[in-house]
Amino acid sequence: MFENKGFVHSIESLGTLDGPGIRTVVFFQGCPLRCKFCHNIDCAISNTNASSYTVDELFEKIIRNRPYWGSSGGITISGGDPVFQPKFLNLLLSKLKENQIHIAVDTSLYTTKNVIDQNFKLVDLWMVSIKHMDVAKHKDLTGISNKSIFENISYLDSQISKYKLNSKIRIRFVVIPDVTDQKNHIVEFSQFVSQIKNLELVELLAYSDIGKFKWLEIFGKYEMGKTRVANHDDLRKVQKLINGLYPEIKIKL
Numbered sequence: 395m396f397e398n399k400g401f402v403h404s405i406e407s408l409g410t411l412d413g414p415g416i417r418t419v420v421f422f423q424g425c426p427l428r429c430k431f432c433h434n435i436d437c438a439i440s441n442t443n444a445s446s447y448t449v450d451e452l453f454e455k456i457i458r459n460r461p462y463w464g465s466s467g468g469i470t471i472s473g474g475d476p477v478f479q480p481k482f483l484n485l486l487l488s489k490l491k492e493n494q495i496h497i498a499v500d501t502s503l504y505t506t507k508n509v510i511d512q513n514f515k516l517v518d519l520w521m522v523s524i525k526h527m528d529v530a531k532h533k534d535l536t537g538i539s540n541k542s543i544f545e546n547i548s549y550l551d552s553q554i555s556k557y558k559l560n561s562k563i564r565i566r567f568v569v570i571p572d573v574t575d576q577k578n579h580i581v582e583f584s585q586f587v588s589q590i591k592n593l594e595l596v597e598l599l600a601y602s603d604i605g606k607f608k609w610l611e612i613f614g615k616y617e618m619g620k621t622r623v624a625n626h627d628d629l630r631k632v633q634k635l636i637n638g639l640y641p642e643i644k645i646k647l
């Protein structure tokens with residue numbers, strides 16, 4: 395990757411699914427994980443044919459949507475995973491912050507403490523996805539260990555508290571039948587999440603096989619083939635389990 399240029403898979407001008415209000419969502423190209431259930435796998439792989447921008451070029455393009463954001467919207471940096479291009483991410487966040495834009499970052503937080511240190515004062519809402527609590531199962535599901543992810547969530551939370559920032563952490567969790575929704579797993583997940591002091595809410599997302607065709611096209615296989623897609627009842631079941639243990643945790647379905 396070029397130091398001062400970023401690779402962008404796509405831009406959604408007026409998104410309503412990735413953060414509060416109406417938002418312009420910038421999907422960075424590239425991700426260090428390979429989640430078997432990823433529905434954006436074409437965005438997660440490295441692809442130097444993706445559109446490249448300097449920060450100023452990208453800013454000029456996305457700022458045009460400002461009139462539509464209202465008081466509750468803003469910009470979400472998603473992907474792929476934004477932390478896969480840390481230098482460009484920092485330059486873009488700094489530019490957005492200078493312009494007093496509400497910023498959300500959608501990430502696995504599989505990164506270094508240094509990247510968190512450079513960026514934690516710039517972001518209003520961290521949307522961090524937890525894939526699985528168990529190290530071996532996480533590795534099987536995503537290709538990497540979850541150890542540093544949990545350390546980074548706790549570190550980010552402690553920095554937000556230490557500097558008395560108004561930033562929040564939203565935890566995103568994909569409910570996958572018989573893979574992530576077992577009772578003992580939800581208990582473990584809830585315990586971890588309940589300790590996040592700057593938690594905004596937990597967002598439960600239903601596993602869908604919408605990305606299957608991309609997997610088949612790129613890798614010639616889709617390993618989640620035997621897994622049932624999740625429905626609203628699956629989400630309600632997980633919500634009930636979490637709130638049975640921790641009624642104070644706000645949940646978004």
Ligand code: SF4
Pocket residue numbers: 425426427428429431432433434435437438473474475502
């Ligand atoms: S972290 Fe997100 S973008 Fe990356 S592989 Fe997993 S689901 Fe896909």
